[in-house]
Amino acid sequence: MIQQLLESALQHAQAGRPQEAERLFRQVLALEPRHAQAWQNLGVALAQQGRVQEAMASFQQALVIEPNYPEALYNLGNAYRDSERVDDAMAAYRQALVARPNHGTARLNLAAALTSVGQVDQAIGILRRLVQDEANFVMAHSGLLFTLHFHPDSDGPSLLAEHRQWNDRHARPLRSLIRPHENPGGAGHQRRLRIGYVSADFRFHPVGRFLAPLLAHHDHGQFEIFCYGDVRRADEMTGRLRGDCDVWRDIRGESDQRVAELIRQDGIDVLVDLSLHASGNRLLVFARKPAPVQVTYLAYCSTSGLETMDYRLTDPHFDPPGLNDANYSETSIRLPRTYWCYEPWTPTPAVNDLPAQSTGRVTFGCLNNYGKVSPAAWRAWQALLLAAPNSRLLVHAPPGTHQDQAAGALSAAGVDPRRLSFVPNAPTDDYFRHYHRIDIALDPFPYGGGTTTCDAIWMGVPVVTLAGRTGVGRGGASILSNVGVPELIANSVEQYVEMARRLAGDLARLAKLRATLRQRMQASPLMDAAGFARDVEAAYRQMWHRWCKAGP
Numbered sequence: 438m439i440q441q442l443l444e445s446a447l448q449h450a451q452a453g454r455p456q457e458a459e460r461l462f463r464q465v466l467a468l469e470p471r472h473a474q475a476w477q478n479l480g481v482a483l484a485q486q487g488r489v490q491e492a493m494a495s496f497q498q499a500l501v502i503e504p505n506y507p508e509a510l511y512n513l514g515n516a517y518r519d520s521e522r523v524d525d526a527m528a529a530y531r532q533a534l535v536a537r538p539n540h541g542t543a544r545l546n547l548a549a550a551l552t553s554v555g556q557v558d559q560a561i562g563i564l565r566r567l568v569q570d571e572a573n574f575v576m577a578h579s580g581l582l583f584t585l586h587f588h589p590d591s592d593g594p595s596l597l598a599e600h601r602q603w604n605d606r607h608a609r610p611l612r613s614l615i616r617p618h619e620n621p622g623g624a625g626h627q628r629r630l631r632i633g634y635v636s637a638d639f640r641f642h643p644v645g646r647f648l649a650p651l652l653a654h655h656d657h658g659q660f661e662i663f664c665y666g667d668v669r670r671a672d673e674m675t676g677r678l679r680g681d682c683d684v685w686r687d688i689r690g691e692s693d694q695r696v697a698e699l700i701r702q703d704g705i706d707v708l709v710d711l712s713l714h715a716s717g718n719r720l721l722v723f724a725r726k727p728a729p730v731q732v733t734y735l736a737y738c739s740t741s742g743l744e745t746m747d748y749r750l751t752d753p754h755f756d757p758p759g760l761n762d763a764n765y766s767e768t769s770i771r772l773p774r775t776y777w778c779y780e781p782w783t784p785t786p787a788v789n790d791l792p793a794q795s796t797g798r799v800t801f802g803c804l805n806n807y808g809k810v811s812p813a814a815w816r817a818w819q820a821l822l823l824a825a826p827n828s829r830l831l832v833h834a835p836p837g838t839h840q841d842q843a844a845g846a847l848s849a850a851g852v853d854p855r856r857l858s859f860v861p862n863a864p865t866d867d868y869f870r871h872y873h874r875i876d877i878a879l880d881p882f883p884y885g886g887g888t889t890t891c892d893a894i895w896m897g898v899p900v901v902t903l904a905g906r907t908g909v910g911r912g913g914a915s916i917l918s919n920v921g922v923p924e925l926i927a928n929s930v931e932q933y934v935e936m937a938r939r940l941a942g943d944l945a946r947l948a949k950l951r952a953t954l955r956q957r958m959q960a961s962p963l964m965d966a967a968g969f970a971r972d973v974e975a976a977y978r979q980m981w982h983r984w985c986k987a988g989p
Contacts, residue, residue: 439468443475450478453690455485473503480512487670489519507537514543518550521835521862526550541567545577548584549716553808554839557587575607575721579714586739586909589813589883593764593907600742600766603714608724608743614694615745618729620706622985630981632660633705633728634682635696637667637717641674641782643888644711644735649674650778650966651973652681660974663703665696667717674782693721700727707977710746712736730980733767737887738776738908740765748980750973752776754915755908764907770976774962775919777912778969779891783865788897788955789873791948799941800829802875802898804860804868805889807834809881815843817930818879819850824938831875834859872896876947877940880913882933887912894920894958897951901937903927919962920954 446461462479465472480495496513499506514529530547533540544567551560564581571577582599585591621628632655638644655662662682667689668675679685684703688696696719700708708728712718713736723731724745732748733741738755749767752775756762762769793799801821803810810832822828834840836859844854860871869892872878878893880886880902886893890913893900902913904926914926925940927933940947958964 439465439472442468443472446475446482447478450482450485451690455482458482459486471502473499473506473509476502477506477509477512480509480516484512484516484519485669489516492516493520505532505536507533507540507543510536511540511543511546514546514550518546518553522837523550523554523835523839524837539570541571541574541577545574545580548580552584552587553806553835554837555808555810555812556839557584557808557811560584561588572606576716576718578603578607579718579720580716582714582742583716583737586737586907587808587811587884589811591883591907593761596907597740597742597764597766600714600740602742604724604742604744604766607721608745611721611724614697615726616701618701620704620729622729622988629658630660630706630977631663631704632977633663633665633700633703633708634711635665635667635688635708635719635722636711637669637719638711638715638736639664639666639668639675639678640670640672645674645678646782646888647735647777647779648711649677649681649782650780651970652678654966654970655681656970656974657683660977663705665700665719667719669717688719693719693725696722697725697727706730706981707732709734710736710741713739713741729984730977732770732977732980738912740767742766748976750776750976751908752915754918755911761908770979772969772972772976774972775969776915777887777891777919777963778966779895779958779963780966781869781892781895785869785895786866786873788951791876791944791951792874793876793944794948798827798829799825799876799944799947800831800874801877801879801937801941802831802871803879803881804831804833804871804875804893805881805886807832807839809884809886810834811881811883813883813930814879814881815846817882817934819847819852821879821934821937822847822852822856823850824934825941828856828941830857831871832857832859833862833871835861868892869896872898877901877937879937882910883907884909885911885913887916890916891958891963894954897954899925899940899947899950899954901925901927901933901940903930903933916963920958921961922950922954922957 442465446458450458459482462475465475476499480492483492493516496509499509510533514526517526527550530543533543548560548563567577663684664682665686665688705728707730710733715736726745731746734750746767748770751769752772848854878898878900882903883905890900904914
């Protein structure tokens with residue numbers, strides 16, 4: 438009976454029915470309380486429902502019974518990561534690797550945890566070895582490509598070469614599956630087009646947030662919008678996005694081949710990837726070329742490396758014409774004004790008065806993902822704190838030893854570590870209120886901010902950015918250019934430090950910026966959602982005309 442219950446529970450879990458799986462696993466445990474596999478799988482079912490603390494307890498119970506249970510250790514690491522206990526997560530992954538040295542997903546997630554606390558060199562080393570050991574581990578290879586964007590030595594040509602290797606290994610063998618497209622073209626090139634968006638991030642995520650205004654303003658008379666969602670846990674944003682498309686397809690758990698067939702059956706004309714090589718991507722769907730025109734957009738501004746990805750969307754600030762085109766496997770289509778379309782999504786606090794006017798000191802801040810804070814950025818911030826001795830620095834980071842390491846590095850550079858403080862991940866309203874403490878935001882590099890930069894400006898906080906060598910390093914340049922403050926864009930680390938120092942010494946200018954940035958943003962292309970939708974639609978129509986002209 439126990440075995441039958443266990444098998445049934447596992448079937449429900451694999452089919453994406455965690456509540457039913459939980460019920461059956463609990464029945465197994467009622468009959469056999471020391472069933473380690475049942476405890477472990479119960480934890481997975483609980484985690485799938487977002488009940489992380491209960492999941493953690495379940496994994497720990499499995500480990501009481503079987504201390505070296507690799508899957509329980511691995512999943513405990515995942516639960517720790519979800520709880521922002523990064524040090525504990527890395528320890529659990531390492532224990533899982535002691536128990537099972539070839540545990541590929543434990544190696545992959547250990548690398549992701551290392552990246553999240555800025556240890557990019559170690560993460561890349563783990564990923565390179567993993568890719569060598571498991572040549573067909575597609576997501577590990579994608580993880581390596583994504584992580585390379587965080588490394589200061591990466592440039593456009595080297596990134597393209599790495600991405601082409603991914604294409605050669607994983608995508609090119611699928612070329613035999615590509616079939617001619619039967620989409621009506623020719624004289625029908627002005628007909629209503631079917632646009633398909635593919636993502637695992639149709640949720641409260643930077644992709645979901647930036648996509649929402651576009652979906653809300655599409656011209657449904659000219660474009661029929663399909664969304665192919667591989668969403669692990671839907672939320673309020675998922676519901677909004679779903680309501681703004683014409684057809685929603687839930688592809689969670691479906692094979693890449695099945696998804697490609699579904700897209701072909703739907704007759705999609707322009708298929709849009711919103712992930713690139715980030716977690717949850719479906720690039721092997723695009724490798725099968727289910728739509729005649731394929732384009733990548735929004736996940737992060739880089740390249741897919743795929744021969745079957747025709748275009749990438751960008752803008753003149755991310756990619757000044759003629760500067761970086763050879764660094765992408767796709768043809769770059771520059772939207773005329775902006776790559777981003779922003780809205781704050783939820784009601785946000787009002788902009789407050791300049792904090793320095795009441796505290797008597799300037800506070801620099803960075804609320805970006807801590808993994809973007811490279812050693813080079815820390816060195817620049819150390820120099821800035823030395824150059825502005827009455828200033829403070831506020832950084833977003835999960836708890837862990839990386840905070841002690843950062844404070845130690847400041848102390849070694851001659852900066853009192855008490856001038857540094859950290860804030861953990863916070864609910865949306867609390868996150869926006871953190872900007873009430875910040876006078877000047879510092880964009881990290883080489884991988885700069887996007888959502889966070891927009892959020893800072895919305896809260897009246899000017900952002901000093903360094904225009905980088907790659908697309909991901911030029912997000913701030915795009916945003917600040919569109920808001921109309923290009924004077925905050927530095928072209929060298931030295932200029933970045935000096936620009937921030939001078940701004941900190943001019944409280945009158947800071948107060949004026951704080952009082953006007955939100956209004957300037959509202960009047961900018963960044964918040965012209967209707968105009969942005971027309972720009973994107975014109976790009977889709979341009980791509981479609983090219984395909985029609987070339988002929989199927």
